[in-house]
Amino acid sequence: MTSKLTTALFIAGGLLASSALSANAGPLTDRIAAGEPIRIGFSNIPIWGYPDEKGDPKGFVNEIALGILAKMGYTDVETSVTDWGGLIPGLQANRYDLITGGLYILGSRCENINFSEPIIVTGDAFLVSAGNPKNLNNYKDVLAQSDTILAMYAGSNTVEAARKEGLDDAQIMQLPGPAEVLAAMKSGRADAAALTYFEAVDFAAQSDGKFEITDPNALPDWTKNWVGVGFRFEDEDFMKEFNAALAGYVGSEEMLAAVQEYGVTEVNVPQGEATEWVCANR
Template sequence: MMFATAPRRRLSFLAILTILSTFVLSGITTAAHADEIMDRVNSGKSIRIGFANEVPWAYPGENQKPLGFVNAITMGVLKSMGYTNIEPVVTDWGGLIPGLKANRFDVITGGMYIMKNRCDNVNFSEPIGVFGECFIVPKGNPKGLGSYDDIKTKNAVIVTGAGYSTIENAKRAGVPAGNIMTVPGNSEILAAIKAGRADAGGMTYFSALHLSRESGGTVEATDPSLNPEWTFNWVGVGFRKADTEFLAAFNTALKAYLGSDEMMKAVQEYGYGNSQLPGDVTTAYVCENR
């Protein structure tokens, strides 16, 4: 009896160990793959969205209220997902990706182009729009600068923002590094043009249009179609690499929201229209080709 009973007890003990080990390992796996955003939401904390002062893309209003069409789209999608506890965090443009990676916020808006080097650091949502680049130039465009090729052939100086895709695009077009000036953001770009320290200010068409209106007629925006097709870019909302579960849910909600009457009404005041809708282009494609 003793020999018959002992093996049965041993098997039962091993079975218990196996079951316990499975639960422990399962718990470890779940913890390792848990989204930080989901953890915050489930614990009753806010979703922190980071953005810079980039009119009309994303910028702070009174009490740092998130304004701009990228913020409008992002908050519209989050609301459709049932999330309304949103905390805006305003920073400089160059601090968006480092701040996201350092867990200072959970989502970055700001009108950030989806680019291969950025895709290595953050996960982007599916595109929320497609946009071209142009310049602000002194009224009348005295040097006739409409494209990166013009900048190169006329040995002009272009000023742009630190971290802007304009820097890499100018280099790709053959503009010498010595002809590319970088400043913190759009207000400094405008100041450089007004002071005559640069001949053209490189930025997105929406930003250039806004600055031309705010400048009192001292600068004007060039036609983005004068630049080559490869300068057109798609914008996405940025997430940490670990937050894959939340990103998947966001993309599902984005697909239903993008181009809807509700969305188009929310972004109309910022100048976003049907021509900015991204169509069928995917983030995977853009990460490989931009």
């Protein structure tokens, strides 16, 4: 699924950005110099990054990324939607120039792609049946009940977290994406779902009281995560320019107004944590 954004280009900003990048190498810089659009890949993840009914990018990570690019003078953007597990491989295969959609900065991912400086900090939560009948508030609760199944989507940070907490494949149900995770919960094939906090809130709100979310603070502190925008290693020079614009945009009134509809507030603004530190500690 592909859509093209054709908003007007701020010529002055574009000239400044082009000048700053003219001496730098990288596939993305070459595309921009050739007049081609910046290609953004994301998955269909509620709240974080998803296509609207016209196929245009929505979600707070897309809003932030597009806002930063606009500050750099770039508004000629092409977007593609893919499965969650296809984001990093697609970036590496040069199908996208950057990937959004809510990628947590994890050490394992930092080995495969570059991340911008953090744009959001948040945690996870469990989606459970109303009343939480099995009292599943964290991974240890699931581990203690061997017949309990915890759903999550393949490639998500919760897969690593569950395994770190001792769960094996017998209790972990990996699915293609959030929609399939929700379907597993509705059908009773899963007893709980490990999701980002924003996803869990969204699903619970739309369940007509069938589901609720657990307290994110019941999960280990190390499950708190920072979100970044993914780039190829070859585009490090462009990413540096992106980070320079990011520094003045993330946490600004303009950014907070753009993401207000998604429930993002000042609480989710990173407090100076650097990607280098996050890669080493997550």
